[in-house]
Amino acid sequence: xxxxxxxxxxxxxxxxxxxxxxxxxxxxxxxxxxxxxxxxxxxxxxxxxxxxxxxxxxxxxxxxxxxxxxxxxxxxxxxxxxxxxxxxxxxxxxxxxxxxxxxxxxxxxxxxxxxxxxxxxxxxxxxxxxxxxxxxxxxxxxxxxxxxxxxxxxxxxxxxxxxxxxxxxxxxxxxxxxxxxxxxxxxxxxxxxxxxxxxxxxxxxxxxxxxxxxxxxxxxxxxxxxxxxxxxxxxxxxxxxxxxxxxxxxxxxxxxxxxxxxxxxxxxxxxxxxxxxxxxxxxxxxxxxxxxxxxxxxxxxxxxxxxxxxxxxxxxxxxxxxxxxxxxxxxxxxxx
Numbered sequence: 582x583x584x585x586x587x588x589x590x591x592x593x594x595x596x597x598x599x600x601x602x603x604x605x606x607x608x609x610x611x612x613x614x615x616x617x618x619x620x621x622x623x624x625x626x627x628x629x630x631x632x633x634x635x636x637x638x639x640x641x642x643x644x645x646x647x648x649x650x651x652x653x654x655x656x657x658x659x660x661x662x663x664x665x666x667x668x669x670x671x672x673x674x675x676x677x678x679x680x681x682x683x684x685x686x687x688x689x690x691x692x693x694x695x696x697x698x699x700x701x702x703x704x705x706x707x708x709x710x711x712x713x714x715x716x717x718x719x720x721x722x723x724x725x726x727x728x729x730x731x732x733x734x735x736x737x738x739x740x741x742x743x744x745x746x747x748x749x750x751x752x753x754x755x756x757x758x759x760x761x762x763x764x765x766x767x768x769x770x771x772x773x774x775x776x777x778x779x780x781x782x783x784x785x786x787x788x789x790x791x792x793x794x795x796x797x798x799x800x801x802x803x804x805x806x807x808x809x810x811x812x813x814x815x816x817x818x819x820x821x822x823x824x825x826x827x828x829x830x831x832x833x834x835x836x837x838x839x840x841x842x843x844x845x846x847x848x849x850x851x852x853x854x855x856x857x858x859x860x861x862x863x864x865x866x867x868x869x870x871x872x873x874x875x876x877x878x879x880x881x882x883x884x885x886x887x888x889x890x891x892x893x894x895x896x897x898x899x900x901x902x903x904x905x906x907x908x909x910x911x912x913x914x915x916x917x
Contacts, residue, residue: 583904587640590653594639597657598664599623601712605704616701620672620689627686634684637912638775639664644905645779645793648897658715659778662732665709667771670739672702677747706736720782728778735774742766749833753852757838761802769801776800780895792895796909799888803913806881809834813865814874828856828864835880836873843871885913 598621605614619625622632639660647653672689674680676698681691690698713732716725745763749755776797780790812827813836827834833841840847847867850856856864868874888909897905 583900583907586900586904590640590643591636593654593657594636594643594660594664595633597661597712598639601658601661601665601708601715604708604711613700613704616689616693616697617704619692620668620701620705622684625686627684632684632686636664637908638667638771640908641772641775641797641905642779644901644908645776645797645897646783647779647901648899648905649780649783649785649789649793649895650898651779651783653901655719656716656779656782658712658718659728659732659782662709662712663771663775663778665705665712666732666736666739669702669705669709670743670771672698672705674743676702677743716782724782724784727781731774731777731781735770738766738770740766742768742770750831753841755833755838755841757835757842760833760835760838764802764805765798768805769798772801772804773798789895792891796888796891796895799884799891800909800912803881803884803888806835806877806884807913809836810874810877810881813837813868828861829858831855836868836877839873839876840868840871843873845871847871847873888913 602614602617602621605617615624619628622628622630622634642660642663643653643656646656646659671683675683675688676690676695681688688698689701693701709732710729713729714725716728720728742763742765745759746767749759749763773794774797777790777794780793785793809827812832812834826832827837837851841851842848845867847864850864850867892906892909896902
């Protein structure tokens with residue numbers, strides 16, 4: 582039954598997203614609409630499930646809402662809004678990171694140029710703001726205003742997190758506490774908003790609302806910490822991406838920052854120059870020898886425990902509650 586619920590939610594999310602993006606289906610906007618539908622994974626070469634992604638964020642909205650006693654179909658505009666925000670950030674991230682591939686396909690900017698891609702991102706952002714207002718069809722004004730406020734505040738947090746992430750590239754003095762602030766905005770804020778929105782629209786008491794929000798926040802942090810581990814020590818056959826990428830790309834992930842702040846052999850090697858693929862295994866061993874793996878693994882475990890404790894406090898109910906708990910375990914227990 583849980584799989585049926587998830588399939589129904591996933592289908593409804595795609596339908597709602599298509600409905601929202603169809604606002605751009607006009608007499609003179611065909612090429613613009615094509616850019617958005619391409620990015621969303623619906624059209625163009627390689628279109629399909631692998632190109633759309635798993636829609637984890639809108640699923641979190643709907644599962645939270647249903648497990649807190651709401652009718653998940655009424656919350657679909659909020660689910661669409663968070664996914665549109667997520668995709669707006671991806672389009673802009675690809676430009677900022679100079680990434681020419683996403684999910685194995687050419688990125689929007691690499692197909693149509695950066696100026697057009699910026700406009701695509703802006704369009705997705707505007708559509709997200711319109712989508713959240715569609716909640717007025719099923720919810721009272723105070724709930725709609727609170728939902729919109731959550732979404733807008735989250736967008737601001739995303740920009741702060743992205744600013745910090747980009748600023749780290751040119752700094753050699755980044756501290757671990759700055760990392761926590763960065764991923765709190767860049768990664769955790771939107772997952773926290775998903776669960777917060779679901780709870781707010783269900784009309785739960787404030788302690789339950791906060792428990793759901795806290796669950797989403799720690800879920801996002803724990804997921805990012807695990808991703809940092811996989812980005813250096815992960816099994817490429819399991820993760821689907823090269824474990825060499827984070828070191829060769831010079832990313833200041835948590836284990837890297839731990840190593841740099843030790844000011845030992847790893848820091849000396851980092852300062853020596855870029856790390857090639859042939860150097861990755863040796864450099865990863867240096868990091869592990871300086872307890873960066875141990876520190877990061879323990880931090881991830883702590884954040885995972887906090888996420889699951891918050892979820893228990895929220896006490897999700899019914900089939901949706903079971904599905905939400907299962908999803909949390911799948912996200913938090915990835916194999917390295």
